[in-house]
Amino acid sequence: MITFPDGFLWGAATSHFQIEGNPFEIANRCSDWSAWTTVEGHIADHTNADQACEFYNRYLDDIELLSQLNLKAFRLSLNWPTLCPGPSNINEPLKVNREQVEHYRKLLTALKKKGIKTIVTLYHFCLPKHLADLGGWQSQVTVDEFARLAQFVAREYKGLVDYWLTINEPLVQVYQGYIKGVWPPGLKHCYKEAFISIRNLLSAHAYAYQAIHIEDPQAKVSYAMHWRPFAPRNKFSPLDQMVSYFRNNIFNHLFPRSIHTGSLTFPFPLDLQPEVKELEGPISGLKNSVDYLALNYYTREICQFNYQFPFDPFGIKSAASGQWTVDAMGWESYSLGLHKLLTEEMLPYHFDKNGRELPIIITENGYASSFPAQMTEGDWSLDDPERIAYLKSHLLAIHRAIKDGVKITGYLYWSFLDNFEWADGLQMRFGLVRVAFPTQKRTPRKSAIFYAGIAAINGLDDSTM
Numbered sequence: 001m002i003t004f005p006d007g008f009l010w011g012a013a014t015s016h017f018q019i020e021g022n023p024f025e026i027a028n029r030c031s032d033w034s035a036w037t038t039v040e041g042h043i044a045d046h047t048n049a050d051q052a053c054e055f056y057n058r059y060l061d062d063i064e065l066l067s068q069l070n071l072k073a074f075r076l077s078l079n080w081p082t083l084c085p086g087p088s089n090i091n092e093p094l095k096v097n098r099e100q101v102e103h104y105r106k107l108l109t110a111l112k113k114k115g116i117k118t119i120v121t122l123y124h125f126c127l128p129k130h131l132a133d134l135g136g137w138q139s140q141v142t143v144d145e146f147a148r149l150a151q152f153v154a155r156e157y158k159g160l161v162d163y164w165l166t167i168n169e170p171l172v173q174v175y176q177g178y179i180k181g182v183w184p185p186g187l188k189h190c191y192k193e194a195f196i197s198i199r200n201l202l203s204a205h206a207y208a209y210q211a212i213h214i215e216d217p218q219a220k221v222s223y224a225m226h227w228r229p230f231a232p233r234n235k236f237s238p239l240d241q242m243v244s245y246f247r248n249n250i251f252n253h254l255f256p257r258s259i260h261t262g263s264l265t266f267p268f269p270l271d272l273q274p275e276v277k278e279l280e281g282p283i284s285g286l287k288n289s290v291d292y293l294a295l296n297y298y299t300r301e302i303c304q305f306n307y308q309f310p311f312d313p314f315g316i317k318s319a320a321s322g323q324w325t326v327d328a329m330g331w332e333s334y335s336l337g338l339h340k341l342l343t344e345e346m347l348p349y350h351f352d353k354n355g356r357e358l359p360i361i362i363t364e365n366g367y368a369s370s371f372p373a374q375m376t377e378g379d380w381s382l383d384d385p386e387r388i389a390y391l392k393s394h395l396l397a398i399h400r401a402i403k404d405g406v407k408i409t410g411y412l413y414w415s416f417l418d419n420f421e422w423a424d425g426l427q428m429r430f431g432l433v434r435v436a437f438p439t440q441k442r443t444p445r446k447s448a449i450f451y452a453g454i455a456a457i458n459g460l461d462d463s464t465m
Contacts (some may be wrong), residue, residue, distance in 0.1 A: 001388035002399055003117055003459040009410030010455035011073025012066065012432060013364050015124040015168070018419035019055040024082045030082035032132035032184040033125065045333060045425035047373050052420045059107050062442070065433065067114045067417065074142065075363060075412050077121035077168070078104055080149055081128040094148045101156060105464070106310055108160035119363065119412065120157070121165040121224065122150055122208060125173055125183070125422070136185055137197040137204075147207035155445040164219055165294055165363065166276075166312075167206040167257075169226040170201040171251050179314075182423045189312075192275050195266070199279050202258050202286055203355075207290040212437050222290045224363045227252050227345070229300040229337040233318045239305035243315030246270075247303055250314075255350045262287025268315075271465060288353045296364035297338050297394075299331035328370035328428060333386075335393040338365075342401040342408070350406070355383045359409040365394055366414035366430040373426035376436040387447040395460065413451060415438055417442070 011256050016022070016034055016247035029035045037048040066074060082100045111118050114289035123146065131142045150166065167173075173183070174194045181188035188452065212219050218292045230247040251269045255328060258264045270276050302318040324332040342360070351357055371381050402408050418431035426437055432448035435441070444452075454460055 001459060001461045002274055002396070003406060005101075005402065005409070006401065006458075007409070008449075008458055009073040009361065009412075010458075011071045011119070011410065011412045011417035013075035013119075013412040013414045014055070014416050014419065015077045015121065016079040017052075017077075017124070017126045018415070018421070019053040020079065021050060022056045022079055022082055023053040024085070024097065025079065028085060030085040030129050031126040032129055032136070033127075034081070036184045036186075037422060038174050043423060043425045044207060045373060045427040047420070047425040047427070049420035051437065051440075052426075052438050053417050053437075055417070056103070058440070060110060063110050063114055063116070064416070065444070066116065069432070069444065069452040071359050071416075071452070073117040073119060073410055073412060074416070074457070075119040075121065075122035075165075076107070078148075078153060079126070081082070081126055084128055084145070085130075087130050087144065088148070088150075090144060094152050096152065098256075104153075105157065105160070107257050108157055112160060113160055117162040118160065119163040119165065119361070120153075120161045120342065121168050122153065123166065124168040124204060127184070134185060137200045138193060140200070140453040141309075143200050143207065145203045146204045147211050150208035151211035151215055153454055154219065158216050163178045163292070163294075163361070164212055164221040166205045166212075166221065167201060167222045169199070169296060170205075170223065170255055172226050174198055174201070174331060175251070176423075183280040195276055195279050198254065199264055199283070202255065202264060202283050204320070205259070206283055206285040206289050210285045210445065220291045222292050222294045223255070224253075224294045224296050225256055226296040226364075227341050227342060228298070229345070230303050231321075233275070233302050237305070238366045238387075240315070242313060243303045243305050246313045247301075247315070252345070256285070256346075259286055259289055260349050273285070284357035288357065290352075292409075293349060293358050293360045294363040295342075295346070295360060297341070297362065298329075298365065300334045300337045325389070326370045327386070327390075329424070331368070333367065333390045333393065335397040338394055339401050340396040342398070342406050343404050347365070357407050359407050361410040361412070362398065362408065362416040363412050365411070367391070368421070368430050373431055376441070381434055382443060382445050384445050384447045388450050389446070391447060391451060392460070395454065399460075 003291045046362045088095045174197050176183035178190045178194035209221050230244040234240045304318045306316045318331050320326050368386040415430040417433050418429040418435040419427035434443045
């Protein structure tokens, strides 16, 4: 029997756009993502999130199902574009959609009545369309409006939120939107714009952290960092080693290091470029602006140098190593990486300015399978031994890290439901619960039953081992 600490949080994670099917958003295309999905070629399987899981209208049934699975923590995000669908004058009170405000109050209240801890994200990749049109994270206006949103929702939902997350995976947002170009705003290899966005996202986090604490000094606030170990294709190649170094330094360490020090600094030799150098320096209110650490972990990535012109220190992603099980996203089931980053890589960020050890919550971790969106009846995907194996290996890695002295207090599987997986559409299925999208029928997979058993006994016994 392997037991987790008393009070350990067992839960699941979601985000609004991926599950809601929010009628107001659909009707008004008030987010950059809602508009993005209407363009042919943006979504791999030609689906959209207009219906998604219809969580907006089905949340009471889904909360009941969550409770039946013994899960006592739920991560959700607030739909900023529907809460604030139009421009606001900075000198006037924030303009909000009261119907949407009350919707989230009802949702959060329903979770609390079931005894479920709430982990609430303010920004999960979706910008109000009017801010996206002004430049999105290139604009100071977005930073200011985000701070106003944070203070407003902290005041509205005080007592209903157990943990706040300001921003989800900021470097994923930047990479997908400004380097790879497969998410809004759809720019490719625009490093200057990417680095400007990073500084503005850091400022937005800092302002939101302060704004939430103004309304609730006891609030627990963080952001969700996506951590992905990078390994060189050829460990004896200096160029592949260089690519791994730059990817690790920027993608993994740049945000937490900046928050830890209060200042944005880029690694050598990037900092020699004038347009990069001018972005460096202290950010007001940033230092130590986390009350706990929130970690999203899925896989590692093999990378290598790209010999094509122009020179790019970040290189390219390489094929998986072939040593580990690979999911439908092409991601290796590499639980060794989770243990190493918890015990070694994240060590510089484990303590705050007063020497207090920060608790860690795993806010996302999951395994994807792939089934077309139009599938309905039958047993397809319900027997999911690969997902169970993934869950078990990663929970064992977390338990080893706890035994090694790391203060981990919760685990949220991604995702509670099959959902709209951004540029990959509805075909990529991470859910503990299968969703037949044409009928909206929910069916727990074997992995859900497996996970419910773990949550029930706060550990793994002989049957789960």
